[in-house]
Amino acid sequence: MATDLRISNISKIYPGCVANDNVSLQFKSGKIYALLGENGAGKSTLVKILSGVISPDNGEVFLNEKNLKLSSPLDAKKNKIGMVFQHFNLFETLSVFENLSIDATEDNKSLRVRINEILKKYNFNIELDVPVLNLSAGQKQKVEIIRCLLRSPKVLIMDEPTSVLTEQETEELFISLKKFCGEGILIIYITHKLKEVLSLCDEVAVMRKGKVVSVSHTQNERVETLANKMVGQKLAKIKKKINISKNKDEIFKVKHLNFYSDDPFETNLVNLNFSVKKGECLGIAGISGNGQNELFQILSGEIITPDTSIIFRNKEIAKLNPKQRREYLMAFSPEDRISQAAVPELKIYENVALNNFKSSNFFEKGLVNEKKIKEHSKKILSDFSVNTDNVELKSQFLSGGNLQKLILGRELITAPELLICYNPTWGLDVGAINYIHETLIKINDQEKSTILISTDTEELLKLSDRIAVIYKGKLSKIMPSEEVTPEKLGVLMGGGSID
Amino acid sequence: MALYFFTPFIAIILTILGGGIIFYILGFNPIESLKFYFITPISNLYGFSELLLKATPLCLIAIGLSFCFKSNNWNIGAEGQLTFGAIVGGGVALLFYNQEGFYILPLVIIAGAIGGMFFALIPAILKTYFNTNEILVSLMLVYVSKLLLDYLVVGPWSNPEGFNFPETRQFSDSSRMPLLFEGLRIHAGIFLALAAVMLSWFILYKTYLGFQIKVSGLSLKTAKYAGFKGKTMILVVFMISGACAGLAGVGEIAGPIGQLHRMISPDYGFTAIIVAFLGRLNPFGIIFASLVVALTYLGAETAQIFLQIPKYTGQVFQGMILFFLLASDYLLFFKVKILNLKKNELRH
Numbered sequence: 098m099a100t101d102l103r104i105s106n107i108s109k110i111y112p113g114c115v116a117n118d119n120v121s122l123q124f125k126s127g128k129i130y131a132l133l134g135e136n137g138a139g140k141s142t143l144v145k146i147l148s149g150v151i152s153p154d155n156g157e158v159f160l161n162e163k164n165l166k167l168s169s170p171l172d173a174k175k176n177k178i179g180m181v182f183q184h185f186n187l188f189e190t191l192s193v194f195e196n197l198s199i200d201a202t203e204d205n206k207s208l209r210v211r212i213n214e215i216l217k218k219y220n221f222n223i224e225l226d227v228p229v230l231n232l233s234a235g236q237k238q239k240v241e242i243i244r245c246l247l248r249s250p251k252v253l254i255m256d257e258p259t260s261v262l263t264e265q266e267t268e269e270l271f272i273s274l275k276k277f278c279g280e281g282i283l284i285i286y287i288t289h290k291l292k293e294v295l296s297l298c299d300e301v302a303v304m305r306k307g308k309v310v311s312v313s314h315t316q317n318e319r320v321e322t323l324a325n326k327m328v329g330q331k332l333a334k335i336k337k338k339i340n341i342s343k344n345k346d347e348i349f350k351v352k353h354l355n356f357y358s359d360d361p362f363e364t365n366l367v368n369l370n371f372s373v374k375k376g377e378c379l380g381i382a383g384i385s386g387n388g389q390n391e392l393f394q395i396l397s398g399e400i401i402t403p404d405t406s407i408i409f410r411n412k413e414i415a416k417l418n419p420k421q422r423r424e425y426l427m428a429f430s431p432e433d434r435i436s437q438a439a440v441p442e443l444k445i446y447e448n449v450a451l452n453n454f455k456s457s458n459f460f461e462k463g464l465v466n467e468k469k470i471k472e473h474s475k476k477i478l479s480d481f482s483v484n485t486d487n488v489e490l491k492s493q494f495l496s497g498g499n500l501q502k503l504i505l506g507r508e509l510i511t512a513p514e515l516l517i518c519y520n521p522t523w524g525l526d527v528g529a530i531n532y533i534h535e536t537l538i539k540i541n542d543q544e545k546s547t548i549l550i551s552t553d554t555e556e557l558l559k560l561s562d563r564i565a566v567i568y569k570g571k572l573s574k575i576m577p578s579e580e581v582t583p584e585k586l587g588v589l590m591g592g593g594s595i596d
Numbered sequence: 597m598a599l600y601f602f603t604p605f606i607a608i609i610l611t612i613l614g615g616g617i618i619f620y621i622l623g624f625n626p627i628e629s630l631k632f633y634f635i636t637p638i639s640n641l642y643g644f645s646e647l648l649l650k651a652t653p654l655c656l657i658a659i660g661l662s663f664c665f666k667s668n669n670w671n672i673g674a675e676g677q678l679t680f681g682a683i684v685g686g687g688v689a690l691l692f693y694n695q696e697g698f699y700i701l702p703l704v705i706i707a708g709a710i711g712g713m714f715f716a717l718i719p720a721i722l723k724t725y726f727n728t729n730e731i732l733v734s735l736m737l738v739y740v741s742k743l744l745l746d747y748l749v750v751g752p753w754s755n756p757e758g759f760n761f762p763e764t765r766q767f768s769d770s771s772r773m774p775l776l777f778e779g780l781r782i783h784a785g786i787f788l789a790l791a792a793v794m795l796s797w798f799i800l801y802k803t804y805l806g807f808q809i810k811v812s813g814l815s816l817k818t819a820k821y822a823g824f825k826g827k828t829m830i831l832v833v834f835m836i837s838g839a840c841a842g843l844a845g846v847g848e849i850a851g852p853i854g855q856l857h858r859m860i861s862p863d864y865g866f867t868a869i870i871v872a873f874l875g876r877l878n879p880f881g882i883i884f885a886s887l888v889v890a891l892t893y894l895g896a897e898t899a900q901i902f903l904q905i906p907k908y909t910g911q912v913f914q915g916m917i918l919f920f921l922l923a924s925d926y927l928l929f930f931k932v933k934i935l936n937l938k939k940n941e942l943r944h
């Protein structure tokens with residue numbers, strides 16, 4: 098039976114922001130639809146409305162011409178709308194089967210039969226009785242998909258599904274999605290990755306500032322045309338810079354970095370050794386959860402490991418805390434920009450004061466120098482083109498891209514010799530990504546160094562001079578980036594070896 | 597944000613309504629009883645001075661606690677810190693029991709603050725270096741200090757001319773807080789409380805320490821990332837909190853009581869937790885909250901006299917305030933929805 102999902106004149110207004118402005122879209126089964134848009138363009142709001150998490154101020158949703166009242170996620174489920182979120186909703190310590198049975202309405206025996214049917218039909222290779230903890234991200238996602246499939250959905254919404262997958266896993270996902278589509282499930286695919294839109298989807302709707310600005314067939318689009326529609330302006334293409342740092346001094350050197358954790362959710366690091374040259378960008382690739390978190394925290398000084406030696410500008414800094422490391426001109430941009438790099442409840446200028454290096458005079462004799470901090474913040478807002486000049490604004494009202502610009506601005510204001518960033522463009526839109534990439538390249542051009550820990554291979558290939566891959570807490574050999582291909586990285590990230 | 601400072605008022609109104617209902621069930625005229633409870637106690641100058649007298653320790657302790665609570669340190673043992681402060685301050689006062697001199701009172705006050713500070717350092721040090729839970733440790737230390745006080749007033753420090761009553765000698769006049777007005781019990785300790793309010797406002801909003809406390813309270817992850825010295829901060833907030841409680845203890849013994857005995861505090865240290873939250877951990881909010889909660893102490897005493905109900909109804913009112921405050925916070929900041937589900941659907 099064909100499915101027809103129609104969104105009619107949906108509006109959702111938050112104080113000071115129109116998230117959805119009269120959005121109307123039509124989807125028909127048998128096709129895969131992409132929903133594209135910058136952060137804050139309103140696509141998450143739209144998806145939340147479709148999955149019943151929030152209710153619109155205005156407008157209606159029709160499924161096969163039936164007006165749906167979606168006032169809770171339960172309503173969405175009842176109406177056969179399935180949703181796979183970017184962050185998985187699984188209990189790590191329970192087995193796959195237990196996770197699936199929490200949600201089920203039938204007895205365990207028939208449930209197991211049905212799950213096995215699904216596994217067989219779509220060629221999913223998942224053990225039902227192992228804890229979810231032991232699964233790869235791709236397998237976890239499959240568990241989430243199975244959870245939706247068990248309810249025989251008419252509509253399946255995928256939110257940024259490939260952000261944690263390897264190339265191989267992404268391909269597998271695409272094959273499955275095409276299969277679902279062939280069976281008459283309507284698929285709505287939300288992503289920032291333009292290439293995926295082109296290779297997977299049939300139609301693409303682009304949103305900007307709460308409005309749908311374009312609906313088109315993907316065969317008529319190219320990466321550039323889509324990007325321009327999203328951002329609403331022509332994007333300058335970033336050139337990959339020339340590797341000029343072959344014979345430079347090493348300014349940062351890590352020896353014998355070992356980390357052992359009692360926490361099963363953390364990854365142990367085994368004997369990492371690497372160095373960074375002046376003006377160089379060292380890329381560290383890997384699928385998330387392979388030790389990047391722990392590595393970042395050790396490099397920033399949040400975790401002190403006893404045996405490690407970290408030499409920075411000829412000084413041993415392994416025992417120093419993050420504040421002290423900053424004084425030696427290191428800077429850090431963590432992955433979790435919302436709750437670690439900044440505090441959402443604090444005002445912009447207060448968040449700027451978090452990088453309280455000595456010469457800033459933010460705090461003189463223990464007293465807050467509000468004037469100085471605010472002046473400084475104003476400069477960051479304008480230098481890094483954050484779209485507000487109000488330093489009193491709470492940072493929770495900044496979009497992801499603007500918040501990241503603020504954080505980078507804060508970290509770079511000390512003119513650090515080494516910036517360590519972890520997934521700096523995670524979840525950002527093309528415009529913001531471009532801006533951040535340009536900024537990172539500029540740092541290298543000024544003979545300052547960067548360590549880029551990232552799960553985005555494209556970004557790594559674009560920005561790094563040398564690349565290593567982290568897999569299960571071990572670092573691969575470090576390769577000059579011109580010798581590296583996405584395929585090579587994919588193999589290493591999946592635990593394979595190349596020679 | 598406005599709502600955030602508004603819910604305490606809702607909680608107070610609900611508490612008064614709740615109190616009225618309880619009085620009604622007990623067979624009293626609710627309007628009359630509430631009048632005895634909340635109006636009669638402060639309808640004359642003496643009553644009003646008693647209100648300030650009771651609000652003084654509550655305010656002081658709550659100010660100290662706000663430092664701990666704002667930075668996610670759960671010091672529940674202010675009562676113990678108050679008691680220990682009173683023991684140390686009282687010990688100094690007893691040393692000088694037969695002497696006069698302007699220097700004695702400052703010594704007593706300082707000794708009390710140091711005593712409270714020391715006693716708060718115990719849970720702080722155990723938390724920072726041994727990873728213990730400060731809630732349990734600080735709470736259990738309350739009983740340690742109370743039993744110590746008990747031992748001292750019946751044993752070594754008991755008044756030799758006191759016919760074996762469990763109390764010490766009377767302090768000399770030089771150890772006593774100066775009275776502000778003839779015939780009223782309100783004493784100079786109130787200035788200590790007001791000074792604490794001003795100082796805490798300054799520290800919390802104008803200094804680097806205050807900034808660190810704020811950030812740590814909102815996100816420990818960020819505090820760690822920013823490189824704040826987490827351990828030092830825990831020690832400092834506990835010391836501030838303990839010093840305030842110690843001062844409150846000294847204020848009581850050197851103020852209205854004038855000696856050490858078993859009942860130096862009607863659980864001010866615990867009630868101050870309610871005061872701190874009712875005042876939204878804001879220095880000026882705490883002044884207001886301490887007056888409201890002090891009134892429940894006075895009202896309970898009046899009600900005992902006029903209605904012949906036990907004065908422990910005061911604790912019922914204090915409990916209701918906290919209950920309604922938490923409830924109105926919850927109901928105002930979260931949306932509660934009643935789902936009408938069939939049995940099977942519940943499993944979805």
